[in-house]
Amino acid sequence: MNQGENPRISIIIPAYNEEAVIGDILDELNKSDYHEIIVVDDGSSDNTAQIAGARGARVICHPYNIGNGGAVKTGIRAATGDIIVMMDADGQHPPDNIPHLLSYLGDYDMVVGARTAESEAQWHRRFANTIFNRYATYIVGYPVEDLTSGFRVFKAPLVKRFVYLLPNGFSYPSTITIAFFRSGYRVRYEPIVSPARVGKSKIRPMSDGFRFLLTITRLGTMFVPLKIFLPVSFVFGLVGVIYGAYLIIDRHRFSNFAALLIIVAIMIFLIGLVAEQIALLRMANTSHE
Numbered sequence: 001m002n003q004g005e006n007p008r009i010s011i012i013i014p015a016y017n018e019e020a021v022i023g024d025i026l027d028e029l030n031k032s033d034y035h036e037i038i039v040v041d042d043g044s045s046d047n048t049a050q051i052a053g054a055r056g057a058r059v060i061c062h063p064y065n066i067g068n069g070g071a072v073k074t075g076i077r078a079a080t081g082d083i084i085v086m087m088d089a090d091g092q093h094p095p096d097n098i099p100h101l102l103s104y105l106g107d108y109d110m111v112v113g114a115r116t117a118e119s120e121a122q123w124h125r126r127f128a129n130t131i132f133n134r135y136a137t138y139i140v141g142y143p144v145e146d147l148t149s150g151f152r153v154f155k156a157p158l159v160k161r162f163v164y165l166l167p168n169g170f171s172y173p174s175t176i177t178i179a180f181f182r183s184g185y186r187v188r189y190e191p192i193v194s195p196a197r198v199g200k201s202k203i204r205p206m207s208d209g210f211r212f213l214l215t216i217t218r219l220g221t222m223f224v225p226l227k228i229f230l231p232v233s234f235v236f237g238l239v240g241v242i243y244g245a246y247l248i249i250d251r252h253r254f255s256n257f258a259a260l261l262i263i264v265a266i267m268i269f270l271i272g273l274v275a276e277q278i279a280l281l282r283m284a285n286t287s288h289e
Contacts, residue, residue, distance in 0.1 A: 008035035010081030014071030015089035113151035229272025237265030
């Protein structure tokens, strides 16, 4: 790695009512000599915090449930290592994969554990992830193999630049992925086999799925606005031109509604251009030094 012979590694584990598995995960992590292991207990009502503390982890407790992203932000802000490893507390991210992901961090700024087809997941979740991955690929212009994976390693100074962007819900991986790609940082996806989680998933397919799509769109308007505005402008303009041409050819007249559609298309395009310039100025602040 390029950060010295022995970079300090901070493991961050956001946890909410994971007493059934958190102890086993920490026992595995304690077999390696990591700089620190931070468990952010997000208002659990069980013994998650007590079990983590008994295993020697640094435990930070939220007084109430803020959300997975909120716990991630707390952990990132508290981490003192040169490298940050994010992993879930539900048993889906095998700790023995961490050294493999870390081995690529010299050439990359973020390495993501991408779940393979052999990973245990329900069909509807795999289908939703495919949609998210393709939408994100369109936004960033690079192949995104697993947008929602929470198993990833970063160079700490870089990820801390984007903490303010992270939402409090489950879409923090989407946010950090798009932010890294569009800021020109190097991202690698490494395949991993993810076992089935222990206990019931806390993700709500409908509401959280819609939130993921909304987050991707919001980040698109923040980093690459024309990729959002241009298609919308094109649709309005195409409908206006086709409708106007039909009226002229068939009815020998023009419509105010057709004109309105074309004007709206032009306005959306111009707004997209302005937003694109603002996005370029914003990214200048997070460019490579």
